[in-house]
Amino acid sequence: MPHSHFDPPYNDSPSADSAPASSPLSLSERARQAARPADSYLTGLNPEQRRAVETIEGPLLVLAGAGTGKTRVLTTRIAHIIATGTAFPSQILAVTFTNKAAREMKERIGRLVGSVAEGMPWLGTFHSIGTKILRRHAELVGLRSDFTILDTDDQIRLLKQILRAENIDDKRWPARQLANVIDSWKNRAITPDRVSAGEAHSFAQGRAAELYKMYQERLKVLNAADFGDLLVETIRLFRENPDVLANYQQRFRYILVDEYQDTNVAQYLWLRLLAQGRHNICCVGDDDQSIYGWRGAEVDNILRFEHDFPGAGVVRLERNYRSTAHILATASHLIAHNEGRLGKTLRTEDDPGQRVTITGAWDSEEEARQIGEAIENAQSRGDDLSQVAVLVRISAQMREVEDRFVQLGLPYRVIGGPRFYERLEIRDAMAYLRCVVSQADDLAFERIFNTPKRGLGDATLQTMHAYARHAGVPLMQATRALLETEELKPRQRTTLRDLIANFDRWSRQLETLPHTELAETVLEESGYTAMWQADRSPDAAGRLENLKELVRSLEEFPDLPSFLEHVSLVMEAAESDSDARVSIMTLHAAKGLEFDTVFLPGWEEGLFPNQRALDEQGRAGLEEERRLAYVGITRARKSARIMFASNRRIHGLWNATAPSRFIDELPEAHVEVTEAPAAYSYGGYARNRFDQAAGSFGSTYDTPGWTRARQNTPNTGHATSPGGRRGGNRVIEGEIVARSSGPSSTFKPGDRVFHQKFGPGTVESCEGNKLAIEFDKAGRKTVVDSFVKPA
DNA sequence: TCGCGCCCTGTTTTT
DNA sequence: CAGGGCGCGA
Numbered sequence: 001m002p003h004s005h006f007d008p009p010y011n012d013s014p015s016a017d018s019a020p021a022s023s024p025l026s027l028s029e030r031a032r033q034a035a036r037p038a039d040s041y042l043t044g045l046n047p048e049q050r051r052a053v054e055t056i057e058g059p060l061l062v063l064a065g066a067g068t069g070k071t072r073v074l075t076t077r078i079a080h081i082i083a084t085g086t087a088f089p090s091q092i093l094a095v096t097f098t099n100k101a102a103r104e105m106k107e108r109i110g111r112l113v114g115s116v117a118e119g120m121p122w123l124g125t126f127h128s129i130g131t132k133i134l135r136r137h138a139e140l141v142g143l144r145s146d147f148t149i150l151d152t153d154d155q156i157r158l159l160k161q162i163l164r165a166e167n168i169d170d171k172r173w174p175a176r177q178l179a180n181v182i183d184s185w186k187n188r189a190i191t192p193d194r195v196s197a198g199e200a201h202s203f204a205q206g207r208a209a210e211l212y213k214m215y216q217e218r219l220k221v222l223n224a225a226d227f228g229d230l231l232v233e234t235i236r237l238f239r240e241n242p243d244v245l246a247n248y249q250q251r252f253r254y255i256l257v258d259e260y261q262d263t264n265v266a267q268y269l270w271l272r273l274l275a276q277g278r279h280n281i282c283c284v285g286d287d288d289q290s291i292y293g294w295r296g297a298e299v300d301n302i303l304r305f306e307h308d309f310p311g312a313g314v315v316r317l318e319r320n321y322r323s324t325a326h327i328l329a330t331a332s333h334l335i336a337h338n339e340g341r342l343g344k345t346l347r348t349e350d351d352p353g354q355r356v357t358i359t360g361a362w363d364s365e366e367e368a369r370q371i372g373e374a375i376e377n378a379q380s381r382g383d384d385l386s387q388v389a390v391l392v393r394i395s396a397q398m399r400e401v402e403d404r405f406v407q408l409g410l411p412y413r414v415i416g417g418p419r420f421y422e423r424l425e426i427r428d429a430m431a432y433l434r435c436v437v438s439q440a441d442d443l444a445f446e447r448i449f450n451t452p453k454r455g456l457g458d459a460t461l462q463t464m465h466a467y468a469r470h471a472g473v474p475l476m477q478a479t480r481a482l483l484e485t486e487e488l489k490p491r492q493r494t495t496l497r498d499l500i501a502n503f504d505r506w507s508r509q510l511e512t513l514p515h516t517e518l519a520e521t522v523l524e525e526s527g528y529t530a531m532w533q534a535d536r537s538p539d540a541a542g543r544l545e546n547l548k549e550l551v552r553s554l555e556e557f558p559d560l561p562s563f564l565e566h567v568s569l570v571m572e573a574a575e576s577d578s579d580a581r582v583s584i585m586t587l588h589a590a591k592g593l594e595f596d597t598v599f600l601p602g603w604e605e606g607l608f609p610n611q612r613a614l615d616e617q618g619r620a621g622l623e624e625e626r627r628l629a630y631v632g633i634t635r636a637r638k639s640a641r642i643m644f645a646s647n648r649r650i651h652g653l654w655n656a657t658a659p660s661r662f663i664d665e666l667p668e669a670h671v672e673v674t675e676a677p678a679a680y681s682y683g684g685y686a687r688n689r690f691d692q693a694a695g696s697f698g699s700t701y702d703t704p705g706w707t708r709a710r711q712n713t714p715n716t717g718h719a720t721s722p723g724g725r726r727g728g729n730r731v732i733e734g735e736i737v738a739r740s741s742g743p744s745s746t747f748k749p750g751d752r753v754f755h756q757k758f759g760p761g762t763v764e765s766c767e768g769n770k771l772a773i774e775f776d777k778a779g780r781k782t783v784v785d786s787f788v789k790p791a
Numbered sequence: 792t793c794g795c796g797c798c799c800t801g802t803t804t805t806t
Numbered sequence: 807c808a809g810g811g812c813g814c815g816a
Contacts, residue, residue: 097805099806395802395803396807455792456792459792460792569806588805589805609801610804622801630805651802
């Protein structure tokens with residue numbers, strides 16, 4: 001792509017400086033366009049695409065159906081703004097949802113306008129841009145600029161602590177659930193004080209809002225932000241500091257948003273605040289591909305765009321460049337069953353191609369066999385396996401397909417499996433590095449203080465915690481103080497002293513050693529690598545390999561902090577693409593991708609549409625499932641193959657399943673039902689009944705299991721177990737309450753005191769908060785006063 | 792304090 | 807079926 005004909009915009013003074021952005025296409029702009037040779041990047045765009053690219057001023061909604069060149073429009077638009085000198089790259093805010101999308105955009109812009117894209121500091125995900133803004137003004141929201149970003153794991157551990165401290169049974173009220181509740185509030189930019197009474201009841205008998213508040217306070221103490229905060233706290237920053245907001249409104253002359261249908265309320269508010277300055281916001285999306293409602297996305301955002309941004313233009317991209325006519329017609333017909341959509345008519349000029357096939361199988365194993373067989377045939381015809389994908393509704397479906405592929409020796413790759421940074425060893429290593437960078441990172445310290453095993457346990461941690469909470473200091477600092485006392489047992493004390501000394505040394509080396517070396521040193525000297533080397537389990541080697549990979553990827557960053565940030569926000573499993581492998585992934589993970597051939601197994605009621613989506617979201621859930629189906633079909637360029645099985649194993653039990661209602665919604669003229677020869681060879685119905693009978697009889701032997709299975713089937717809602725509370729629990733809880741609420745006054749020599757661990761004793765001397773106490777049974781000990789109460 | 796084994800639960804999708 | 811949590815025994 002030649003692009004030498006336009007000047008880098010750095011030399012031009014962007015005209016918008018002097019001309020308020022009002023006229024859609026100013027005279028000077030038109031003159032500038034006329035003056036330059038036909039812009040090569042504009043050629044090849046169809047008229048609608050071109051309109052989407054060239055309508056620069058004012059709000060614009062681009063409704064881009066599947067395969068209509070959405071990314072191309074976005075990137076060309078940015079290139080256009082830059083190439084015409086309308087704005088500097090640094091004045092364009094371009095947000096995406098995934099890092100992959102951001103990366104791809106950067107690359108494509110780079111190809112269009114040369115290296116200028118490197119100078120686009122504000123192209124990234126909502127979260128990364130939010131972080132960037134937040135770091136600059138952290139003190140305004142009660143954080144320091146080096147705040148840590150908590151992942152889900154940290155989040156849950158933190159919530160668990162809070163629940164425990166509040167004596168809330170985390171069995172009945174799992175921290176995980178509270179995390180979801182809080183997340184859903186953050187998705188809607190609801191702060192603790194704005195939680196409605198009704199919603200507060202969604203957890204722990206109405207204490208949810210209170211817990212949320214404590215959680216937020218705790219985050220501030222820890223100098224940490226969770227994913228939701230990266231947006232919500234930015235919104236708060238903007239709202240409470242109009243000058244800061246104004247600054248960004250000025251800066252961002254042009255705002256572009258990818259996948260607008262996936263934005264949640266918080267993201268919408270965030271965007272609206274920023275767009276209020278210049279009103280140049282261009283959102284690209286497809287309401288038919290909104291599939292993240294469950295995590296707070298609001299289709300409404302895109303449906304209401306024209307209302308939210310008055311005077312907005314709308315461009316529809318309806319020319320599909322990806323799929324054959326049969327595939328397109330099938331998808332369009334299916335999605336037409338949804339109400340409440342903006343409506344698009346996708347068209348293609350390609351030849352009709354093959355019809356979409358629908359294939360039934362006796363059970364899920366046979367379904368997997370059919371997929372395997374079809375792919376083997378394609379392979380022997382010379383098809384490129386990297387152009388074949390199996391798209392499933394839930395990851396649990398992958399296993400059977402994988403098993404089959406392994407048997408056949410078909411190369412495959414699973415996309416979107418556990419992420420690199422979610423692996424145990426990576427998290428541990430990261431925790432070490434986090435502690436080195438910030439000794440106040442309690443969650444990290446807690447994670448690794450006994451990894452590898454050092455003989456420190458829960459008892460020790462509790463002591464450390466109790467002191468830390470009392471003194472209001474981070475764990476490591478608390479530990480330092482405790483080392484001066486006899487609060488801890490000698491062995492633990494020595495161990496902790498060593499550990500702290502290590503961290504002190506590593507922290508000092510932060511200045512002197514290159515960060516990659518430091519990371520290696522830390523992992524080495526902490527005994528962490530040794531731990532895995534000594535491990536005889538089969539995956540230990542892989543873990544060591546991952547650790548090496550971690551250190552290797554460190555090289556790409558200037559220092560540890562920037563690396564840590566990258567990992568928490570961006571890091572993905574290294575995927576070696578481009579070799580010929582079949583891709584297996586969830587439908588969600590498939591959005592934005594395309595393949596020649598797509599297999600869509602598991603189109604059965606309950607699985608797809610997913611029962612839970614139906615139960616929880618009703619009709620909205622059904623429509624989202626249908627959109628998911630639409631996304632699935634439209635991934636295919638040439639061949640889409642829908643499949644269902646009559647029996648599927650769920651939790652290890654075989655269940656009879658009915659074909660998905662979506663299958664009946666497909667247009668007969670564009671699909672064909674293929675007979676699977678082996679489908680009924682097992683005897684169909686009779687076998688089905690037999691199976692069910694066998695299932696029940698077989699299980700009678702296993703009474704608890706059978707009872708559970710029986711309870712499982714009809715029970716979809718909340719099973720309130722009758723009299724589920726254990727009588728003994730309350731007493732214990734009450735005891736803890738009494739203990740933690742005891743007053744902690746200051747003591748003087750001669751006072752009779754009681755220590756939780758050492759029992760009654762007499763104070764001998766005091767030094768600050770350290771007391772020397774002669775215990776009746778345990779002898780003379782130095783302890784801190786927070787562990788002691790008057791006897 | 793650690794490690795083992797039992798039991799229970801839940802299993803959509805994720806920045 | 808699997809992963810996590812908890813209780814028990816060493």
